[in-house]
Amino acid sequence: MYNSKITGLGYYVPENVVTNNDLKEFMDTSDEWIQERTGIKERRWIDPKTDDNTSSMGAKAARIAIERAGLTKDDIDFIVFATLSPDMYFPGGGVRVQDMLEMPTIGALDVRNQCSGFIYAMSVADQFIKTGMYKNILVIGAENHSGGLEKSTRGRGVTVIFGDGAGAAILSRSEEKGKGILSSHLHSEGSHARELMLDGPATGRWVPEIIAENNPEDQSYFPYMNGQFVFKHAVVRFSEAIVEGLEANNLKKEDIDMLIPHQANLRIAQFIQKKFGLSDDKVHNNIQKYGNTTAASVIIALTEAWEMGKIKDNDLVVLAAFGSGFTWGSVVIRW
Known part of the structure; x- marks a missing residue:
């Protein structure tokens, strides 16, 4: 391997x-x-x-x-x-x-x-x-x-x-042992799929159907989010994914040098930071200037943190995300 x-x-x-x-x-x-x-x-x-x-x-x-x-x-x-x-x-x-x-x-x-x-x-x-x-x-x-x-x-x-x-x-x-991606952890819970979604156009609600209705009140082709519901699940699943990654590698929360959370909402990231007792220099957020860029948010934030010198050789870096699906997960990296 x-x-x-x-x-x-x-x-x-x-x-x-x-x-x-x-x-x-x-x-x-x-x-x-x-x-x-x-x-x-x-x-x-x-x-x-x-x-x-x-x-x-x-x-x-x-x-x-x-x-x-x-x-x-x-x-x-x-x-x-x-x-x-x-x-x-x-x-x-x-x-x-x-x-x-x-x-x-x-x-x-x-x-x-x-x-x-x-x-x-x-x-x-x-x-x-x-x-x-x-x-x-x-x-x-x-x-x-x-x-x-x-x-x-x-x-x-x-x-x-x-x-x-x-x-x-x-x-x-x-071939360097103990460096790079140590583990990744993925989860989903499809029973909550409709709490954060875009219903159409899709094969279940295709373009001709939407056009035929000609209903200006139809919101099915715009994103929908049950904000409070998503927030409550996010803070739980974020934490679980981070803990799972740490435990899989016999690590503790004190070992984290940099946490890069998905930039969904600054309040979620701050909640997680406080729960894990991480100082400001161990969490990188940039939602303030970029908003939520979904699949791009973790990699933009990771790149930015690295460019700023916040991530150094041998640092333990944890990536974590939660979102529509619901799907969530974490990646643990020894830099």
């Missing part, structure tokens, strides 16, 4: 900054209302005048990660692409990135696990490397939320939360 370790990181966010005050132009809200409930001050939304989309943002982040890993596009053996907002219903973003980067005809796998998508994608890539099948895998989390949000007072409970962006990691084979 080989080990897998992160050898390159990169992220990309659109240049267009949308502040809480900007949102007041088309919905009844305020900076105070949004910050109190989410901790978000601003987010990045794709400017329709640019050529940014889910796949192109992923490709931009990937180029940075590949270069930082000291590799070329031809060294990548496989792509794992996590998103809930692909450019088209099918095919997925993985093959689009393969084309954009002019890579050889390597395999590309799309992961649809929403907020925990990057955790799942890392776990999949880790297994491919540990079994010896691949040597270098490009793992991407990317989202274009702004194109599908209901930008009105009716949709503000969801719309104020989400932002656009992408992050990428190169996972490479290593």
Whole structure:
């Protein structure tokens, strides 16, 4: 069995900054209302005048990660692409990135696990490397939320939360024992699937049906979230996933050097930080300036923390996420 370790990181966010005050132009809200409930001050939304989309943002982040890993596009053996907002219903973003980067005809796998998508994608890539099948895998989390949000007072409970962006990691084979990904832990609870979802267009509620109804009150094609219900489950499952990862490696919460939680809500991250007794320098949050970028949030935050020098050699880094599905999980890394 080989080990897998992160050898390159990169992220990309659109240049267009949308502040809480900007949102007041088309919905009844305020900076105070949004910050109190989410901790978000601003987010990045794709400017329709640019050529940014889910796949192109992923490709931009990937180029940075590949270069930082000291590799070329031809060294990548496989792509794992996590998103809930692909450019088209099918095919997925993985093959689009393969084309954009002019890579050889390597395999590309799309992961649809929403907020925990990057955790799942890392776990999949880790297994491919540990079994010896691949040597270098490009793992991407990317989202274009702004194109599908209901930008009105009716949709503000969801719309104020989400932002656009992408992050990428190169996972490479290593024979160094005790370093790299130590373990990953994945869970789901589908009985709560409808508490955080987008109902259509999908095969269960397809485009002709929606058009035929011509119902302006129909919200099925906008994201829906039962906020309080999700919050209550998130704080429990976040904690369980972190504890599970620590126990699997005979570690304690005091051993954590850096926790990168999914940037769903600053209040959730602060609750988890307090529960585990972690100081501010051991948790990295950036939801304040990027909002919730779903499958991209963990990898953007991880890259940013690394760029800021918050993660050093031999540090114990824990990634954790919870979201739609419900799905949740953690990845424990010895840097």
